[in-house]
Amino acid sequence: MTQIEKQYIDLYNAHHGLIEKPCAALLNEARQKAFPLFEALGFPVKSNEDYKYTQVQDYFAPDYGLNLNRLPIPVNPYEVFRCDVPNLSTVLYFMVNDSFYQKESVKPVLPEGVIAGSLNEIAQSHPELISKYYNQIANNEKDGSVAFNTTFVQDGFVLYVPKNVIVERPIQLVNILRGDVDFMVNRRLLIILEDGAQAKLLICDHTMDKVNFLATQVAEIFVGDNAVFDYYELEENSTNTTRVASTYVSQGKNSNTLINGITLHNGKTRNNIHVTLSGEYAEANVIGMAIADQEQHVDNHTYIDHAVPNCHSNELYKYVLNDSATGVFAGRILVRKDAQKTTAFQSNKNICATREAKMYTKPQLEIYADDVKCSHGATVGQLDENALFYLRSRGISAPEARMLLMFAFTHDVIENIRLESLKDRLKHLVEKRFRGELSKCSGCSVCQ
């Protein structure tokens, strides 16, 4: 343990009563179990092989404000916020920092039985439902940043879709970071699709202010037998924002997921994605992309656990790095002894457009079954000089030609999106990003 951990341990010891007071009992029970784990583990450091290129511990060193008192943040997102992904006719929710934003007059229409809203409130109104799932698959024992989140989290978002209910309209959760001083937020997501349920959730991350933010997030996603879930996370944070997120997905028999993570703009980002295929014939599509420049840092760590036979996983990650940006991709696939007839494909392709940009990529296949089809491939390259010359020879300027090629490179990631309107919107946003028109959080009218 270092001084960095000590400041949070002291904070917890001095103020855990304050943290617990507004919170549901089951959040506090989990918190009390997680705290000693955090004390023992500390924050992840580079000597940990899984964090080799991202010293998460350093991210927690600065002095951040925390809203332990749950003071309302003076902002009405419905009024000030113009999201970059509008007109999707989504069912829209907001989180301002780590509080779910409640507005009485806005009552979204969702099918009968579906529950969506504040984790802290739903944990109090439906404790028997939430206790079955909350903190059940987040790995507090292994990762100190997860134990930290469980220790300090006070609210978040819940989506519960009962058996065989199909939510046609995409649900959108916009996370807004807002603050006058450097600020830390700890968010939690809990998503439960019972057997045969279907839903699509789009999460957009935005920063509204110029101060430094540190956001931790832990998501637990339960996808029942035959359920279908699309999960899109689109990060458009400021360069002063650090994101440390862990997503745990558990899939039942014959279920199907799309776990899509796009870092369009950020400061420093670490995403852990852990998918467990625990029912036969389950399929997971884990797709991601990062566009980074300046000093931006994007580290995606995926882990797909083929625990049972006949499952399929398909993974595609692409990075476009400019300036002195750093990209990290580590893709671990575990095929357990009994998981025969597994098919698992992984591809990571990257462009370093400058000499200073750095990409670290590491596939990691652990296969203990003998009748499987697995493949992986990773490339790091520059833009194709021949293609660049070909475009220029037709009169297209060098920067425009580069833009076209970078855009083309991201094409298959975007094609994997299963929401047409989001696909079109993303093409537009990616193009804007490459043109340098997304250099700050463009979704917020207040910081324009």
Added chain:
Amino acid sequence: MLEIKNLHANINGKEILRGLNLTVRPGEVHAIMGPNGAGKSTLSSVLAGNPVFDVTEGSVNFYGKDLLALSPEDRSREGLFLSFQYPVEIPGVSMVNFMRAAINEHRKYKGLDPISATDFLKLMREKRDVVELDNKLANRSVNEGFSGGEKKRNEIFQMAMLEPRLSILDETDSGLDIDALRIVSNGVNKLKSADNATIVITHYQRLLDYIKPDFVHVLYKGQIVKSAGPELALELEEKGYDWIKKELGE
């Protein structure tokens, strides 16, 4: 319109063009023939401005401008067009976006507004017909999955779209069957006028039956070693290049 004087060019320190001279006037068709490795594609690439080649000596004047001082994109905007011997596949860039970007950059250079969506589609349709290019191909990524013949037709389609003043066709005929050859040559002939010129690089007389050259040059070891009228192509077809080497005292 084009005056090449004593052109020398290297790749990776190896000299490929060794003092090449050539003059082309509006309305003319020049054929350049020569054995493999002579430097024909190098000449086209150097004229189009491929940065992998270093020009070490000589000058190229194009309509009064120092061509070698222009970027590849400006050469194109000035009216130079290269039909590549090996057109490049660019997955993810659609033909439509590619051509729209090219047309608009050309227009911007001339001080014109971007082309309207309807005019652009009309232009695409019109020019596609020139080379009988399938609409399906025009909706795909640039050259991706095109057959050899389709790639060459696509080059001439782009030429038709951009209406260059000087076109260099680098072995546009190789790999074409007789039908495709006819379509491609017809396309080239339709685009010919008294104001533009064509340089045809080929190994075969059969293309020159369709695109009639005014001059035939032999490029050998990085130089134009012989120039004559169309009859030279027939002679080369018949006798190969050995007699030329003999003439050169090799």
